[in-house]
Amino acid sequence: MTSQETQPGTELRSGREWFKSAVVYQIYPRSFADSDGDGVGDLRGIISRLDYLHNLGVDVVWLSPVYRSPQDDNGYDISDYQDIDPVFGDLAALDELLNGLHARGMKLVMDLVVNHTSDEHPWFVESASSRDNPKRDWYWWQPPRPGSEPGTPGAEPNNWGSAFSGPAWEYDPSSGEYYLHLFSKKQPDLNWENPEVRAAVYDMMNWWLDRGVDGFRMDVINFISKDPRLPEGPRAEGMLYGDGGPHYISGPRIHEFLQEMHQEVFAGRDKDLLTVGEMPGVTVEDALLFTDPSREEVDMVFQFEHVALDQEGGNKWRPKKLVLTDLKKSLGRWQDALGERGWNSLYWGNHDQARAVSRFGDDGRYRELSAKMLAAVLHLHRGTPYVYQGEELGMTNMAFGAISDYRDIEVLNHHREATTHLGHTDAEVLAALAPLNRDNARTPVQWDASRHGGFTTGAPWIAVNPNANTINAAAQIDDPESVYNFYRQVIALRHTDPVVAYGDFTMLLPEDEHVYAFRRSLPGAELLVLGNFSATVQPVDVGDAAWSGAASVLGNYPPGTGLTLRPWEVKVLRREL
Structure with missing residues (x-):
């Protein structure tokens, strides 16, 4: 291995466009590091590894949700936006983490999940209490389809399907109406048409920025504007439900809402903040509008076109071999389109994607070489690179045996629907799940070769990959030829060479x-x-x-x-x- 020996510097990392030479590291806290032996990662576990992140050279830590939550979708179902779930710690630990990052010259970006809340959030509890409650229209409530029997299949207000299988509507017998949930039925969608909802969200965001956080990664933020008519969605052959996406992906008022958010939350603040819009289904044309600095919406988009190329018809449960020319065509198109204005996020993996080296590289004989190649090719594109925890070690997909080994609600719901309603066998479904399921990325970070990979002294919430015996941080930190140290070199190159950033x-x-x-x-x-x-x-x-x-x-x-x-x-x- 050859490299230009450089250390992370500060030459390019200041000014309004500081993020163009920055690198973001995503932490999925449940699986990062456990400090108290309960088998679940927590804030103090993260604090204990801050020097590891600083040594890697990253500039920003994106923290997946640690708010109070029933954990139906591992924290993306939030019941209190302004408190920390006890499984992760408390606000004092969050402040300690924030201070520790700032002391090392790093920023903290929180996950902002405001397309939906938990059904246990006080807002929804009030909304569901009666049809005339003042918060009733904080969510999307609709009567059953005319002439149908309420609560029976087909009685839903429209044919939209949930991203987590099943209909996107849940019947509430106490009020005789359905509420919309694009994800789990425990994740009801907020009604952004209501200005009171928007004001409450902006107040919460300002509370976090005043506390010292440095910005937000905004979960499915381009879903917040729905067509108020709630039209039927197209239904593909063999699908039980329609695709509502055309009626909520980058919906009719999305740009208005994001510009209002910028004005109410970010405008006038004198620190370098970061706003990242996670936007499934976003087009290049819309991304140009979202990220044009003159429009003041978001700094960059997080798009998914390239991670759908190894799926038949965009269905992750029908995997196919990736064609490199397709990947180049997709990534190249985004590079060209956002060249003059706008900005893009660069990533191979995150908490919703399979492990990069197993998906795009070779996780067998050439694991280390391909992990390094993937790092360099990605990071040297134009855009802000993201490192998902463990990617810098070349962590691989997990071989799950039975459905009981999985923890992800998306997997469990699909398995149930496919075996119960679609006529597939257990073996067929498990084979289809293996390559691209989200639990591949959620196995704990492999810190050393000890029991449970050094992640916990207890029983981990999800099994540790057995290859932690050989693939772990302790074996790589002091090895100049390791995947970890190659990532350090790639990150340093972005910091010091203006050609990479600009x-x-x-x-x-x-x-x-x-x-x-x-x-x-x-x-x-x-x-x-x-x-x-x-x-x-x-x-x-x-x-x-x-x-x-x-x-x-x-x-x-x-x-x-x-x-x-x-x-x-x-x-x-x-x-x-």
Whole structure:
């Protein structure tokens, strides 16, 4: 391995566009580090690992929800936005974490989940108490379909399906009406048409910013504006429910709501904050509007187009082989579209996606090489890179045996629906679940080779991957050839080389089925990035003569001659112009 030895610096990390040279690290707290032996990760576990994050060089920690919650969807069902769930700690521990990050020059971004609440949130408890309660229209309540028997299949107000299987409507016998839930039935959707709802959300956000947090990653934020007519959704053959997406994905008032949010929450604050809009189904055209600085909506979008390419028809339970040319076409299109204005998030994985090296690389013989190649190719695009916990160690997917080994509500609901209503066998469903299920990413971080990977002294809430014996942080931190230390080098390169943060992007070899190649350039200098997405040697022709005297700044093999790539090799060259 060769590298340009650099340490994370501050040269590029100030000013309004500081986030363009920053790297975000996502923590899924339930699975990061457990301090008290109850088997669930917590805030003090995170605090104990702050030096690890600082050494890695990341600038921002995105913390998945730690608010009070019944934990139906692992914290994305919030019952109190302004308190911490006891399973994770308390507000004092949150303040200690915030101070610890700030003392090390890092920022804290909280997960903002305001498309829906928990059904145990006081707002919903009031809303559900009677039809004439003042908070009734804080949520979406509708009567049964005319002429139907309330509470029976087909009586729902429309045919929308939930993202977690089943209908998107739940019948409430006490009031004789249905409420909308795009996710779990314990996650009723807030009615953003109501200005009182918006004001309450903005007050809560201001409370957190006043407490010192540095911004928000906004969960499915482009779902908050629904078409008030609630029309029927198209239904594909073989599906039990319709797709309501056309009526709530980037809905009719979404830009108005985000501009209002900016004005009521972020405008006039004198610190460098970050707003990230997680936006399933967002188009490039809308992303340009969302992230255009002059419109004052969000700093960047988190989009999902590239992580649907290995699924038939976008159905994650029908996995297919990824075609590299499709990946280049998708990522390249977003690079081009957001080039002049706007900004994008860069990621391979997160808490909702399978492990990157198992999905896009080779988690067997070439695990380390492919993990490094994936890191360099991703981080050297234009945009803000995200590292999902354990990705920097090359953690892999988990081999789950029976459905009882899973914990994710999405998996459990799909298994039940597929075996009960769609006629699939248990074995068929388990095979389809294996590659892309969300629990792959939720197994605990592997800190060392001790019992339970050093994650907990108790019984973990979900099993630790058995390969923790060999893939763990303790084995990598002091190894200069490790995946962890390669990530340090990639992150340092973004911090110190303006070409990485601000350079133009040009896709090369778009039709090559094995090599991912692109150029980044600014006046005076450019980078060439070459990644081999295969286990075979790949010749590369991008004008070797022009790069013959270029300096090698990063690679996952000892230096070789020419531009030919060995299995899963990445080469990053720099030349002055």
